[in-house]
Amino acid sequence: MRGVGVCAGVAVGPVARLGLPAAVPADLPAPDDVTAEATRVREALSAAGDALDARAAAAREHGRDEAAQILDAQAMMARDFVLADRAAALVTEGNAGVHAVSTALAGFRAQLEAAGGYLAERAADLDGVRDRVVSTLLGVPLPGLPDPGHPYVLVAEDLTPADTATLDTGAVLGIVTAAGGATSHTAIIAKSLGIPAIVGCRASESLTDGTAVLVDGADGTLLIDPQDDVVATRREAFAARRALAAAHSGPGRTKDGHPVKLLVNLGAGEDPATAAAGDVEGVGLLRTELLYLDRATAPTFDEQTKAYREIFAAFGGRKVVVRTLDAGADKPLPFLTDPDEPNPALGVRGWRTSWRHPDLLDDQLRAIAAAVTAVEADGGAADVWVMAPMIATAGEAARFAADAKAHGLRTVGTMVEVPAAALAADALVSACDFVSIGTNDLSQYTFAADRLQSELAGLLDPWQPALLRLIQMVGAAGAAQDTPVGVCGEAAGDPLLAPVLVGLGVTSLSMASGSVADVRAALAIRTLDECRALAATALAAADAAAGRAAVAAAG
Incomplete structure (x- = not known):
């Protein structure tokens, strides 16, 4: 399998x-006292929020900060007043409390799934809330x-x-x-x-x-x-991989010394000190949208400045690439995006949101610049790069670069997530100080396939030759103009694919921190020419599976 x-x-x-969730009986009678039943539903939702808060606190005590953040979000869902009001309204219409909660949450789940992407993944979080509340209302053990x-x-x-x-x-x-x-x-x-x-x-x-x-x-x-x-064979292979990773440290480079910066992806709101303590060369993708999610209004200038300042200071002069607000599509914001947009994945998202709300981008750029100034005033160093998501043309890239530099930001670039940007790579690169390829979105737009749909995984495989050819175009444009080209999608953390990306002209790779050691080792045992040969092998393959197999066989 x-x-x-x-x-x-x-x-x-x-x-x-x-353990499976409790089954919801189909024949529950209407409540005799709808007011009491509605109160019982609200209390069960509140109790679920309290229990999830307790689990979040326990997770933090064990150093599981990422788990705690997810549980915090789930607790907020349980306490959502819109959800409680909807369930209570269904009770007053004659529905049993269990049915009311299930129906209300099913409606919320459908909205998340329809949004796709990040929010579709959060739909499963609502299932956990439903199962907990239903079990409480039925008086049965939790799954x-x-x-x-x-x-x-x-x-x-x-x-x-x-x-x-x-x-x-x-x-x-x-x-x-x-x-x-x-x-x-x-x-x-x-x-x-x-x-x-x-x-x-x-x-x-x-x-x-x-x-x-x-x-x-x-x-x-x-x-x-x-x-x-x-x-035994599988375990030996994994042990060899661990040993190889442990044998290498420091800056990323090929066997013949060609530098490849190894960076981490980081969400604003995550602990920067933990990420900075690793053997990494900086941050290749700072996801600033996490400062904006789950809020009714945008974070203030001071809130943003404080968050960015902590991150820049933690990395002590190492490179930090900040992606400006990537909202819309799978990350809608109530104060920014249109909930009735017919096709949000192809609509006003990423940098495009600044067309309607230029003040939000202006505040963010001011906050980033202020954080840089504050860190440097404290005697520190801040090598901060800024890039915009969802840029489709060289003209858009040039407009963003001019705007960011007008705020005093020194190094400005763009994401390459739209096939049009890759196809016009020469012009795009000339408008930027650097570019960063987001392979996740670039894959889904290239193959017209939602990247979070499991059944489409074959199309969205980063080994697809068509995707690699787009990366090659960007890499070649960067090399011709001596402009850095990064990759910050899931592909960057694959130790088998990383040498191929370097062979295609990529100069930095940004990934989850746990992937850095394996990628460092994979590059350290190959020369740049060997990486280029592996890239040619992958490009020549008939499909993703053939490319992966051919590169693995070539060593």
Whole structure:
């Protein structure tokens, strides 16, 4: 069985499936006292929020900050007054409390799924709220993690944040889910805990408790009843990979000394000190939209300045690439985006939101510049680069660059996420100090496929020759004009693909912190010419699978 590997490692053990949510009876009668029933629903939602807050606090005590942030968001969902009002209204219409909550949450879930992208991934968070509230209203045990009395491989349709935040890493050997994508909360938590994990593995729905499996989180392979020699081979390969990674440190470079900056992706609001403590050369993607999400109004200038200042200071003069607000489509904001936009993925998102609300971009650029000035006034250094998302033409790139530099920002560039930008790479690069390729969005726009739909994973494979050709165009334009070209999508963290990207002209790679060591090692054992040869091999392949196999065989 195959899925999307999201945390490298090899786990072997018996399957134990996640406990299923309580079934909602179809024939519950209408409540005798709708006021009392509505109150009971509101209290159950509030209790769910309190319980999720408690789990978030426990996660923080164990150093699981990412899990805590997800649980915080889920608790906010449970306490959403619009949700409570909708459920209460359904009760007054004659629905039992359980049905009212289920219906209200189903409506919210449909809205998130329709938005696609980031918000579609958050739809599973609502399922956790529903299951908890329904169990409370029915007076039955909460669904959750199994406890078979021995270590196991956890298999589920999907995992809620509450499930992943309370995993016992001594008992859970590996994770396999039928749903989810590379950016789902399951993937995020698995990486933070270091548990081998595969998501988007639909075939796993047929697995039963007790079945022996091997989970290879590096390549997304799930083996049933693996033979001892196969287990040994897989473990030896992973051990060799770990040893190779441990043997290299410091700045990224090829075997013959060609520099390739190795950077991390960071969300504004995450702990910058933890990220800065790693063996990395800076931040290749600072996602500033996390400052704006879950708010009724935009963050103030002072709030933004404080957040950016902490990040710039933590990285002590190392490169920090700030992406300006990437709102719209899968990240709608109530104070910015149009909820009735017919096709938001192709609409006013990213930099385009500044056409309607130039004041928001102006405030953000002022705050970034003020944070740079404050850090330098304190005697520190801040090598801050700024880039805009969703730029489609060289003219747009030039307008953004002029705007950012008018605010005193020194190094200004753009994301390459739209095929038109890659196809016009020569003109685009000439308008910028640098460019950064977002392979996730570039893939979905190139193949007209939502990047978070598991069944479209084959189309969205970063090894697709068509995608690699677009990257090659940008890399060649950057090399011709001596302009840095980065990659900050999921592709950057693949140690097999990283040398191919360098061979295509990429000069920096930004990824999850847990991927840096493997990528550093993969580059350190190959010369630049060998990277170029691997790139030619991948480009010549008939499809993604053939390209991956050919590069792996070439060593």
